[in-house]
Amino acid sequence: MLAMAQNSLTICLSKAERDQKTPNRWTLAVSAHIETGSQTPLDAIIDITLDGKPLVAKHSQQLTADPLGSVKSDFVITIPNNIPITSWYPNDVADNTQQLYSLQVRLSFTRQSGSVGSDQTNRFPDHKSDAEPDPRRWPHFEVNGHRVFAKGSNWIPANVLQEDLTEAYVRDLLVSTVSANMNMLRVWGGGVYESDVFYGNNEIESVIAAFVSDERHKQNYRELFVKHMQTLVTAGDTSRPFVTSSPSNGLRDKVENYTAKDPGDLRYGDVHSYNYMSPQWDSSVYPRDKFISEYGQLSYTSLDTWRTALPDSDTTYQTSSSVRHKNRLGDSVLPLLAQKAFTTHQYYTDLDMLSGIVQNEGTSLAQMVAPGIQNMTITVEKFAELVNASKALFYGLNKTTITEFYVKHVNNSDPQAMRQAYYDYYGDLLIKCPTYLFAKKYQELSAGKSNAHFYELTYQGKGVGWLCPAGQLCHGAEVLAEA
Template identity: 35%
Template sequence: MFQQLLYLLFVVFISPSNSNRISLVGDDWTITNKLNHTAQGHIPGTIHTILLAANQISEPYTEYNDLDLRYLIHSNWIFTKKFNLTSDFLASNQITIHFEQIDTVANITLNTCPIGRTNSMFIPYTFNVTNSCLKLENEIQIDFESPVIYALKQADAYNDTVPPDCTPPVQNGECHVQFIRKEPCSFSWDWGPAFAPIGITGDLYLEGVNKTEIIIELESVNLASYTTDHKTWQVDVMLSSNNDEFTSKLKFVLENTTWSYETSVTFNHNLTISLSISDNHVLMWWPNGYGDQPLYKLVVSNQENIIGSRLIGFRTVQLKQNEYEAGINGTSFYFAINFQPIFIKGSNWIPSDSFQERVSDEKLERLLRSAKLSNMNMLRIWGGGIYERNSFYEIADRLGIMLWHDFMFACSLYPVDEPFLTNVHDEIIYQVKRLQYHPSIVLWAGNNENEAAVAQNWYGVPEEKMNKTKDDYRKLYVGTVMNAVKQVDKGNNRPFVTSSPSNGLETIIENYIAKDPQDPLYGDVHFYGYHDDSWDPTTYPITRFLSETGIQSLPSLDTWYQTTTNSSNLKFNSSFLLHREHSENQLTEMMKHIDSNLPVPVTNDSLRNFA
């Protein structure tokens, strides 16, 4: 049985004399498959970006490459790397290997000795390799399964049907994405292609530790509550140790303030310490447009050694769902930050590239700063994408961009067998621990549109199976996701809703599946008026909170020129445009919108007409 340590978030204090890390990222990796593809590549990286850098494929976003390169993800791949270790490192009492993120299903061997298996891109993996066959000269081999074939096998092996089987044909996508804990939109969406990347997308290293030494780790920091009577913040600090019961003196310092605290504590592997910080030591964090965003570095130390730190902000979050006066139906649904109602202005956030290794922190900064300069104060992290890297949330904290954060479940029913639910539980625990200290995150949502999918039976589930379908929904999002969030994100730091859209408190009253999750009198609403006159304000719903909406448009010629060198592709209703349009009849709908309010260009120059 492989030993998996899923919750080693950050080893934030290790005495240099007792620990050593050997990085396994870099340029000296080889990837191969049975289709005679072999390339040297850089890790972090995935098969598409590695083959692109090796000039073996062209840019995936161009021409018809979303289909022409599809064979790559229908193949298994092997990633290998040779590396050397010193005798001193091999003498470590404990050696572990750490995968920050691996995408997705893989078997890992060291010098032909199997050490572990991965099956989720949403949790890190740590394997104990102390007694494996490590030596001075080594080779690590990672055998990746095709995510498409893996998902199909999981669906075939499951004891029930879990619709939808596949994406709509117009999307040119893949099937059964709900059976693999991987970015849902990587199997295609109505706005994006199916590349389903395969590779190592985070840090990877070996670590040698002297097991006789005590190591304390900072797992998480949670702004649990604010007491108005005493004007005091409660901050919960979660620590863990590799050792059994022992006593240690800890010091907590909030940099650039006069606040500090010292205490002696007794560890038994895990420990939570609640700190009390008076508000005369700190200023409140505010959303963009409502004030400043002061952040404070909380440093935890053990005698002379820094255990770890987090950059935190102090703010309260309330999701106000109050009944109106007599004669007005429904309830309110708005955010109050620091007890002040906030008028939300924002957008939805999808992954900024199909290949995350191409996304720089500078790109994230530019995009989020653009949101700030557009006077936005909230982004919704959409549930069909990914949990973003740490720097994304740090930028949002700094810019005052609040985050409505879905968990990564979207537009599908899901399996609910024990292995799947355990995997999801581990994912939620890890991600909430990783992210909960960020003041920008003001709400967790269990999924994208799955309550509506069940309530309105989007997938044609037979009537005799609807009760089971509803029970399975509650088992996943209430019994697993919500309970895991409450296990970690304690206090009143931020609210949780089981789905978006939902009726909020009314959804709970209706046992978590409302009769109409899109009821504009409750909760949040998703709205797309594809067939309406967008210039007519009466076509828009009057909602309590509109969390997703949009009107499709085509990109500029400058953008199109990056995708094709064939100018004949750039005309309305060309095969190229129809291929890239992933929503049925939307080109026709766009033309109707234009024609109803604007003159349509008619010249002999098709490119000019298109532009």
């Protein structure tokens, strides 16, 4: 008997679109992915239903797994007339069209001793999304033949601890998205793969969920995102164009071999706009482009938090001075470089300043800036060479003095010790010394009107940060610190 635990089934709805020859009929492209522990051919019986009505009944098929135990079975199905389909449109385009349909695929495997099955149910809307393939017009968005003006936001993980998320909390965020008249959510690729609670929620169906140095690095980028990712994604989803990156110039990126000199060209989109220094309520500070997929802004505290301390009158536009005080970094505290602000006293002196560092700031930062350095053999000469390279960003460094200071108490024949000495130098240069100097100068120049507090994090119960070896506290570790 074939054990149930040996098989798992995943449904992938590749495409749902109108029949080209008969516009009032729809077709579904369905892929069933089966993971099995058996290397022998499986005699399967496949049943597919839509909202409980049969589309495929008792279809017999022999499935043979590849060497990794994976099987894929594809179906293109015409939906019968007795199953009414409503064309889906996003929020603010057509009301009451965001209907979900329940697609169930069931596999039964027969054996002399009996039969076992595996099934999965997906909920989905019937819509065809597209982006204009003409590079001169890219991007424009079209859903079921209707051109859509994108109004939306980026979705990042709703909680750093995914297990703390509740369906009610996710639904509240999605309802807020619809209430704000958004019709698109761009799911940030640096987050997590969202759960079925997110994609299966009725409110998400009111918006479109959109997914996405040196020459050696460019080659590696093309190898991963063009050769492999593009091949895999387009094979699994033929319903929409594939874009290799964001920001991007769309299909025009191919002209520059997918590593454009200006991947956020305002003539093409898609563009990221980060502007921390301009007044955020002034619409003229934002670029005019075909499609802006990210706006980087200094976030306000959540409205729920404001209301625990402020009256409602303070939290409506125009906001009160107490609310505007929160975002004074952008246009009031330091609109200038720190050195010039301190020299000209163009900053507020009525704020207490809390500045801090962690014990091993440079370990992860150096690896992010110079991938591969963790495998580099660093001699005294190489150390001096690396210090000299820093002069491109930091004027006036004396490589001889700096090298002698950091390696004088280090075993020069120990590659790991020399590498750590460089990490220490890099952390001091980039984070520790500037942060300490900033706090010190702020205290000195505030003339007793405010206080500057400075800390170094040297202990943490668990979690040490990204690219950080055991026993160290690296850049960003303070966000994981325990009380």
